[in-house]
Amino acid sequence: MKKTLLEIKGLSKSYPGVKANDNISFTIQEGEIHALLGENGAGKSTLVKMIYGLVHPDEGDMLLHGEHYMPHKPSEARNLGVGMVFQHFSLFEALNVAENIILGMEETIPRAELNAKIIEVSNEYGLPLDPNRLIGDLSVGERQRVEIVRCLLQNPQLLIMDEPTSVLTPQEVEILFKTLRKLSSEGVAILYISHKLDEIKALCDHATVLRMGKVVDTCIPAEETARSMAEMMIGGELSMPTAREFTPGKTLLHLESLTLESLDPFGTSLANVSLELRAGEVMGVAGVAGNGQDELLLALSGERPTDAGMVKLSGVEIGGMGPTTRRALGLLAAPEERLGHAAAPDMSLKENAYLSARVRQGLTKSGFTLFGKRDDFAREIVEQFDVRTPGIDNAARSLSGGNLQKFVIGREVLQKPTVLVVNQPTWGVDAAAAADIREALRELAANGAAVLVISQDLDELMEMSDTFAVLAEGRMSEPRPAAGMTVEQIGLMMGGNLEESANA
Amino acid sequence: MLRLEPRQQASSTMRWLTPILAVAITMVMGGFLFAAMGKDPFEAIKIIFLDPFFHETFGPYSRSQLMVKAGPLILIATGLSIGFRAGVWNIGAEGQFVMGAIAGGAVGLALYPAEGIWVLPLMTIAGALGGMAWAMIPAFLKIKFNTNEILVSLMLVYVAYNFLAAMVTGPLKSPDGFGFPESRSFTSVDSTHLPMIYEPLGMHAGVMVALALVIAAYVMMERHLLGFQIRLTGESPRAAKFAGVNPAIIVAVTLGISGALAGMAGLFEVTGPAGKLTTNFPVGYGFTAIIVAFLGRLNPIGIVLAGLLMALTYIGGELAQLSLGIPAAAISVFQGMMLFFLLAVDVFVNYRLVWKKEVK
Incomplete structure (x- = not known):
């Protein structure tokens, strides 16, 4: 029986004119890869921002390891073992990998030690990185590795990933999945946001579906089809484009x-x-x-x-x-x-x-x-x-x-x-x-x-x-x-x- | 630990309240300033803000000066606001104001003593062109070499001051002026004297033109393609390029317009209130207009109100100098405070101050 890592209890958040999150509750177990599904504007970003301490809920509570958890800022969340990899990277192109990682750290580590640690952690998880390369010279996939390794150096227990595969080649996606599965086997929970339902089917243990700021469904992705999950998200039938004959003109x-x-x-x-x-x-x-x-x-x-x-x-x-x-x-x-x-x-x-x-x-x-x-x-x-x-x-x-x-x-x-x-x-x-x-x-x-x-x-x-x-x-x-x-x-x-x- | 946190959405009511709040804070802090100089702060504030309207002896004259002083401020600030909205920072309107006065004045002096109602319009055009030409220097350098227009336009102010000194002691010196460093009087000849339309309010022809141009600027900014392109460039330069806007043209047009309006204001000043070109001719309208533009939120109606307010502090400031002996420099500080507090209050409209304990 796995232990509960994070319990979300009735989180709500309103912005002027819109209730972004309305009484959201679900739990994430240790080592679980948990998908967060929903259309644009369903409230996924607001929810993960609250978990990561970027946004404050109006109501509700969270428990991490059974203790009250309400980070006021990301550094607080990171110290408690919650890391996040954003869809848009926050990296300085003119700095090298190690320098970018230092920028996100609270304590200072000697450079040689940090470089060794970057090489060690990145290799261990199958995401090899050279700490001395300039970010500007890296591919998008490699840049994402920097963001992930930056999180991993903090020994997270929960890793939030917002649309991590939208910029990757199929081969890079495979590598990423291996890494995530390895992390999961070590007990790290992953909260995974993606629109690619096939990926969620292949990767995730559990899924929570949001619509209009509310939890509308939960499912085990492996038991669903991409189509059935899409329909949960939109709450209706999905229209797929129809194939058509192609006769090129001038x-x-x-x-x-x-x-x-x-x-x-x-x-x-x-x-x-x-x-x-x-x-x-x-x-x-x-x-x-x-x-x-x-x-x-x-x-x-x-x-x-x-x-x-x-x-x-x-x-x-x-x-x-x-x-x-x-x-x-x-x-x-x-x-x-x-x-x-x-x-x-x-x-x-x-x-x-x-x-x-x-x-x-x-x-x-x-x-x-x-x-x-x-x-x-x-x-x-x-x-x-x-x-x-x-x-x-x-x-x-x-x-x-x-x-x-x-x-x-x-x-x-x-x-x-x-x-x-x-x-x-x-x-x-x-x-x-x-x-x-x-x-x-x-x-x-x-x-x-x-x-x-x-x-x-x-x-x-x-x-x-x-x-x-x-x-x-x-x-x-x-x-x-x-x-x-x-x-x-x-x-x-x-x-x-x-x-x-x-x-x- | 105190920190500034960005607000989700700045209140639009507050955006309009900030200028009023800034004026109120300026009154309070100005009061402290005057008190520190040993003057009665309440008396000083009353003299600056109320006496120009209501004082028995000075009132009638002061009221007539209000538009006279506000006119050039509004005209210059209108031009500047167009550039500011495009993110083109013309800080040298003072120089363009001086060059406009020289160029337009030189045309008038060249034609002296020609009679005819065509003389003044011709001088106005020359004044506008003079100001525009002076503004095209930073525009050209920015387009060609990507120089900073703030520095170039500001430095050209001092070049213009020296050019003015050279002109009034040289080619434009009055032949009948006993060697004084000044030009002939423009007001002594009807054809070069800016006509007064309504004396009690100080509405001379230049003020009428200024107000007409405020309306024209509003129409251009809100309804015309050019105004859209100017705003778009200021909002988002890359979206402007996507929309097909040529940034070089926007730089040239906005600097050209603001220079032309400043030059026109200079010509109206020299053919009206100032009367002649002297080395004392520039009184800082070009700089004060920057405050007017921001105090008026870069909006035409706001600029008219802010121009009137600034004019009031000029006139009231003079009264305070007369009756309380407050030095002119203190009045300048007082005016500067308005922009300072406006910017400060703006910070709090867009951000909020939060007290946070250091989190371990």
């Missing part, structure tokens, strides 16, 4: 030896990227983050102009044109970073609708904003894409990540583009919303547009792509038909730490 987007130097010192320059994207086609571009994805999006959105002939839209050379002209011609883009790139955080949804839809939707007249038309368009996005928000006057910042993503994708799709380029369309988006977004993108292609999907989620790419290419170190593989490829094949194409993953 070439709409033509990249010819697209070369672009990255402005980011840790970015990847594009080298001779060529492809042809045809009407009705959804092309998936896979690759591990930081292999030129951002640069590819900037080159296509027009934020980074190139030589005119490198990018052609329906035969017109547009490489030298800026975003406004490209939009007018029908090339639209949805960048990966929702807040701060695709949308201005403190501006209302109305103004964010205007931000990229001004030209195609005719939202100005001799430079002056047509407020009625603008608001109608914003409302149309919110309605058609099921964006959950109290109203279009709300700031983009106030939306949960998944809802803002639906807004951003909806904004571009509803403008009826000729070619749409999207980067990470469903990052951090729950299963139901992700299915909606994918369906909208496929429908767009079915109606004669061409869609380029850049993503690190291979399942997603396999599900929606007609053709498939891999971007690795700024170079693009020859696109090939997606039918018949396996996830393993693609994972190997994606490069990165191939030898290491094969040996592990």
